[in-house]
Amino acid sequence: MPTVSDIRKSLSSTPPGFEEIAGAAKAQLKALDVFFTAQMPQFEPQMRKSVTYCLKNRGKRLRPLLVFFCGAKKSAKVDEALVRLAATIELVHLATLVHDDVMDEADLRHGTSTLNALSGPTIAVLLGDSLFAHALELAADFDSESICKPLTRAARRVCAGEVWQTTERGNHELSVKQYFDIIDMKTAELFHISCLLGGRVGGYKEDACQAFGEFGRRLGRAYQIYDDLDDILGKESAVGKTLGTDLLSGKYTLPTLLLLKALSPKKRQALLSQIKNNRVDTKALGAAIRENGILEKIVDYFRRELSAARKTLAAHEQLFPAENLGKMTDFVAAQFEKFLEKKRG
Amino acid sequence: MPTVSDIRKSLSSTPPGFEEIAGAAKAQLKALDVFFTAQMPQFEPQMRKSVTYCLKNRGKRLRPLLVFFCGAKKSAKVDEALVRLAATIELVHLATLVHDDVMDEADLRHGTSTLNALSGPTIAVLLGDSLFAHALELAADFDSESICKPLTRAARRVCAGEVWQTTERGNHELSVKQYFDIIDMKTAELFHISCLLGGRVGGYKEDACQAFGEFGRRLGRAYQIYDDLDDILGKESAVGKTLGTDLLSGKYTLPTLLLLKALSPKKRQALLSQIKNNRVDTKALGAAIRENGILEKIVDYFRRELSAARKTLAAHEQLFPAENLGKMTDFVAAQFEKFLEKKRG
Numbered sequence: 001m002p003t004v005s006d007i008r009k010s011l012s013s014t015p016p017g018f019e020e021i022a023g024a025a026k027a028q029l030k031a032l033d034v035f036f037t038a039q040m041p042q043f044e045p046q047m048r049k050s051v052t053y054c055l056k057n058r059g060k061r062l063r064p065l066l067v068f069f070c071g072a073k074k075s076a077k078v079d080e081a082l083v084r085l086a087a088t089i090e091l092v093h094l095a096t097l098v099h100d101d102v103m104d105e106a107d108l109r110h111g112t113s114t115l116n117a118l119s120g121p122t123i124a125v126l127l128g129d130s131l132f133a134h135a136l137e138l139a140a141d142f143d144s145e146s147i148c149k150p151l152t153r154a155a156r157r158v159c160a161g162e163v164w165q166t167t168e169r170g171n172h173e174l175s176v177k178q179y180f181d182i183i184d185m186k187t188a189e190l191f192h193i194s195c196l197l198g199g200r201v202g203g204y205k206e207d208a209c210q211a212f213g214e215f216g217r218r219l220g221r222a223y224q225i226y227d228d229l230d231d232i233l234g235k236e237s238a239v240g241k242t243l244g245t246d247l248l249s250g251k252y253t254l255p256t257l258l259l260l261k262a263l264s265p266k267k268r269q270a271l272l273s274q275i276k277n278n279r280v281d282t283k284a285l286g287a288a289i290r291e292n293g294i295l296e297k298i299v300d301y302f303r304r305e306l307s308a309a310r311k312t313l314a315a316h317e318q319l320f321p322a323e324n325l326g327k328m329t330d331f332v333a334a335q336f337e338k339f340l341e342k343k344r345g
Numbered sequence: 346m347p348t349v350s351d352i353r354k355s356l357s358s359t360p361p362g363f364e365e366i367a368g369a370a371k372a373q374l375k376a377l378d379v380f381f382t383a384q385m386p387q388f389e390p391q392m393r394k395s396v397t398y399c400l401k402n403r404g405k406r407l408r409p410l411l412v413f414f415c416g417a418k419k420s421a422k423v424d425e426a427l428v429r430l431a432a433t434i435e436l437v438h439l440a441t442l443v444h445d446d447v448m449d450e451a452d453l454r455h456g457t458s459t460l461n462a463l464s465g466p467t468i469a470v471l472l473g474d475s476l477f478a479h480a481l482e483l484a485a486d487f488d489s490e491s492i493c494k495p496l497t498r499a500a501r502r503v504c505a506g507e508v509w510q511t512t513e514r515g516n517h518e519l520s521v522k523q524y525f526d527i528i529d530m531k532t533a534e535l536f537h538i539s540c541l542l543g544g545r546v547g548g549y550k551e552d553a554c555q556a557f558g559e560f561g562r563r564l565g566r567a568y569q570i571y572d573d574l575d576d577i578l579g580k581e582s583a584v585g586k587t588l589g590t591d592l593l594s595g596k597y598t599l600p601t602l603l604l605l606k607a608l609s610p611k612k613r614q615a616l617l618s619q620i621k622n623n624r625v626d627t628k629a630l631g632a633a634i635r636e637n638g639i640l641e642k643i644v645d646y647f648r649r650e651l652s653a654a655r656k657t658l659a660a661h662e663q664l665f666p667a668e669n670l671g672k673m674t675d676f677v678a679a680q681f682e683k684f685l686e687k688k689r690g
Contacts, residue, residue: 044505044530046512099474103467122448122511125470129444129477130504136481137497140489152482159475160389166467167391185389 018060021331024324025068028086031078032064035087043130050115050127054094057112062223063089066194069324070212071202081201084138085147089194091135092155096162098128103166104249147197154193161185169250172260172272179254183224184217191220199321208319211312215325218309219332225302226336228253229295233286233343247275254298255289262292290344299340306333363405366676369669370413373431376423377409380432388475395460395472399439402457407568408434411539414669415557416547426546429483430492434539436480437500441507443473448511449594492542499538506530514595517605517617524599528569529562536565544666553664556657560670563654564677570647571681573598574640578631578688592620599643600634607637635689644685651678 022029036055043051064086071082098115100106102124107117116124132155139148165182168174196213204212231246232255246253252260256275260268271288274280289295306329313322367374381400388396409431416427443460445451447469452462461469477500484493510527513519541558549557576591577600591598597605601620605613616633619625634640651674658667 044502044509046509047505050508095474099470103470123508125444125448125473126504126508126511128470128474129440130501130508132474132477133481133497133501133504136478136484137494137501139481140485140493140497144485144489148485149482152478152485156475156478156482157389159471159478160392163395163468163471163475164389164391166471 017331017334021324021327022061022065024327025065025072027076027078028068028072028083029061029064031080031083032061032086032090035083039087039134043134047127047130050119050123051131053118054098054115054127054131061090063093063190063194065328066191066216066219066325067198067201069328070195070198070204070209070216070321072320072324073202074320079202081142082198084141085197085201086194088135088138088151089190089197091131091138092151092158093190095128095131095135096158098124098131100162102128103162142201146200150193150197154189157185157189161187161189165251168252172252172257172275174252174257176254176257179257180221183221183228187224187227188217188220191216191223195325202321204319204321208316211316212321212325214312215309218305218312219329222302222305222309222332222336225254225298225305226332226339229255229298230339232256232282232289247280248278250275254301255294256285258294258297259285259289259292262294263288286343295340295343302336303333362676362679366669366672367406367410369672370410370417372421372423373413373417373428374406374409376425376428377406377431377435380428384432384479388479392472392475395464395468396476398460398463399443399472399476406435408438408535408539410673411536411561411564411670412543412546414673415540415543415549415554415561415666417665417669418547419665424547426487427543429486430542430546431539433480433483433496434535434542436476436483437496437503438535440473440476440480441503443469443476445507447473448507487546491545495538495542499534502530502534506532506534510596513597517597517602517620519597519602521599521602524602525566528566528573532569532572533562533565536561536568540670547666549664549666553661556661557666557670559657560654563650563657564674567647567650567654567677567681570599570643570650571677571684574600574643575684577601577627577634592625593623595620599646600639601630603639603642604630604634604637607639608633631688640685640688647681648678 040048040051067082067086067089071079071085101114101116102121105116105121106114108114114124115127119127136152136155139151142148142151161182161184165186168178168182192213193216195216196209199209199212200206228246231253247256260271263271267288271280271285309329310326313325316322385393385396412427412431412434416424416430446459446461447466450461450466451459453459459469460472464472481497481500484496487493487496506527506529510531513523513527537558538561540561541554544554544557545551573591576598592601605616608616612633616625616630654674655671658670661667
């Protein structure tokens, strides 16, 4: 039985209102936990401690939720194939997080220590590999052409997106188009595949599945725009992520890219030299983002993606998944507005 | 057309006599290179340079060779399915090498710079992931139960073996049994799966495939015993690997484990303190291994594995693969004897 401190801990990592959204797939999310626990004996004894740690320090399980929403029929019955698909995608996601933390030398995620901090980069690299291999072992149970291959291809695209972002480190002249191409690969791809394959496993027609997939991609883009803004304006205690990780590691994301374009040559040079010398005044940076109209531009980008996501659902409103997916966009929008309210001060 | 220096370079990484062995699968190995080149457009543009680099700085392609040998029928015709299987296993192997080099912070492999040294650990982690994902995309074309799943399971076992070895770093009391359990997972597993699945894709009966698999496992163990001895007694210029990487990173392998058991408490303590302080006199260590009968013990272990490998073939002598596999053991044995001759002085 969970203790009060367990519950508090789990609540602190889930934003308010999220329980309601997730509630629509409560039984499935529970089945996912059971499924993960049942997988444990399949990991070699040397791995189990680390695997358990990773699965316990879970985030919001957004991708599984999308799988469940897109694959659901009216009945509340738990579909084992959907649970397996959700587990597969979540394991790929966890593997990339573990490797991200190695590469970023990050010590915190979701407010708790990363495996990288606890066990060192060597174990973390290998654990990521094991999670990845296990994910693909699970994937092998699905039809090769319609599920398994799209999944492995998506995994590769996520890596390629990360490689691209890495090779662009320090490039403050990245275009907005390149920024979106990168987040399409590194983030939106798994959202996309969660929805597309969720629909397929759920037995929906291919045109609906494609629409779900596009919905996922747009939601993923919106989510990353939000995350990148949060990385600049957020605070460590609230987000459970080391503050400004991106800039520290030379990753220029939408807020800084837009700001640099908006500044006068002199101010641009001053900011670039601050960044280069690791002396960014985060408060001044936040102020500049507000004062130069960057925040509003980002709000536009964010809303554009969410509205595109909603539009893809319009032709499939009669299908069961549409309602839950619609609620998901409302939730993300509400979270973002709340964040903005705080940040606009 | 290759230049003289190209040929010299390629010869320096292939031991004498190896061409003859590999010659029996010449057409297949060529088809494998063609296959790899044809895969390149499937990698995202951001990855291609690194992937090409990894594929060019190839080792001896031992695992593909085992696939070709075990899957071959009398005809010299190239079997596309075997080529695909060989590529899949080689990509898993390359992925683990790339990650190994990150974890060991190794700068050299096969006498040339590692990707880790050239592009940094971040790219190397991600490239390993991409190679892995691509391997499993290729695997998805095979039958799920008989090929794809055993492959993903093997990949996970390789990682688990590495994790185990890592968690045992600094443990100079590792037993010989534990040492063998670790090398079974981290090395012999891919040799095993190359032979087992090669036989299956080649259409051999399951009892023969199992024998091939056991052959591979034994050959893999012998190979790792040789490699670990070489890591202690070898020289950088001859092996293309940083000297004594294992001891430097706290990995106790068969030679040091046996030596520590054989030494008097006083001498043991002295050696342990040298290792701990990174002040091992490699010449003195080599001499101690010779003088305390450790070299002969290792020779025994090596021969025992090779002879077990040969024995598994005995019941299948009438099958086409037996001859080439037999030659492979002869070659590895001859290489080892040549190495010993040099090392015995």
